[in-house]
Amino acid sequence: MPSLQKLPGPDVDVVVVDDEETIREGCRMALESEGLRIEAAANGTLGLELLARVKPRVALLDLRMPGIAGIDVLKRLREIDPRIVPIVITGYASVQNAVDSMKLGAFEFLTKPFETTQLLDTVQRGIHHWGTYAPAPHLSVKRKAEPTKSLKSQTDALLKSLEAAEEYAELGGTPSGLADEIRVLEKQASYHARQLGIVQKKGKALHDFVADLHDVDAIVTRHQSKRSGLIQILLDVQNKKKWLPSHMLMWTSRRLGIPMGRILEVATFYEAFSLEPQGRHEVQVCTGTACHVRHAPELSATISALLGIQPGETDSELKFTYKQVHCLGCCALAPVVKVDDAYYGNPSMKELKQIFENCNEDAPSAGEN
DSSP: OOOOOOOOSSSEEEEOOOOOHHHHHHHHHHHHHHTTOEESSSSSHHHHHHHHOOOOOOEEEEEESSSHHHHHHHHHHHHHHHHEEEEEEOOOHHHHHHHHHHHTTEEEEEEEEEOOOHHHHHHHHHHHHHTTOOOOOOOOOOOOOOOOOOSSSHHHHHHHHHHHHHHHHHTTTOOHHHHHHHHHHHHHHHHHHTTTOOOOOOHHHHHHHHHHHHHHHHHHHHHHTOOOGHHHHHHHHHHSSOOHHHHHHHHHHHHOOOOOOHHHOOOOOOEEEEEEEEOSEEEEEESHHHHHHHHHHHHHHHHHHHHHHTOOOOOOSSSEEEESSSSSHHHHHHSSEEETTTTSHHHHHHHHHHHHHHHHHHHTTTOOO
8 A cells, every 4th residue: 555645734643542552562563664653652541641742643542441441532532632533443343332433523443453454544544534624614505484385387396496406506506517416316216216126107216215315314414414423324324224225325425525435434344234125124033053953944944935035135025134143142942033123932834924914014005115
């Protein structure tokens, strides 16, 4: 990889705050080999003192340390200098830890042990981010307060489009630019419908597509449009849709001003996220040792026959996603099936049919997501 680029600024590029000497020295050697100046502290208390004194570009923070933990250092970092780019390094990686860290402004979340190239790449991006820092401006956009009127004709729709074009121009756009943007969104709406295997009229496809974008807006607003809330925002989108459709990721990128590449990095890093369509109901069968010896393979075959899908697949109507897992933690009930949040021990075919029929009773009408 290319050498890390330094920018005019602090004398110290990176401060490492970690109670493990091997981590501190490993980071020092890797980063100093790229010409960066490194300082290190063995605990949170010394780390806060060092950060306040040298105000580096990047801070590498261990989450768990004696005394003041890294998460507490992260909370106080913005008071020291809002430009410092915090990168969390931890051996205790979890979605919750990542969410908590990102909410507090962490730029990245590295899991120990990490590769040297991964460290260098992350610090490179952190230094670049430091160089692009600017206080968030308080934008005030004039909006017309008139209530939305129902459209009675194509003429009404045309007038509304012209009003939208006027507002778009006031924000620095051009009429042709707006038309191009709309065409792109229309194509994405059609692609999304095809991706789901849903044949819809254009109006219905656009309606569902726009509703998804409004859902993103509501979620982003709930998190105050903070970039640091990206992981939780994606979790909320997934809770809403059961997966992360590409158009909702695109809209999240636009609303937060975060590059799509960065959003895809996060969405593909954590196993909790899915970029493939998922059913409204998740069916899991345990294939661990205790379940296997009690005929889990036969149970799995029965479920496949009833749902018409194999493990790892989702049905065409997006009702069920079927998975095989190594352990559900209920060995005494083996073989175990989990449907959404409910557990069933050694269910018969008749019982499985009833369980799946109960799920179907709650399913929305065709075309709804």
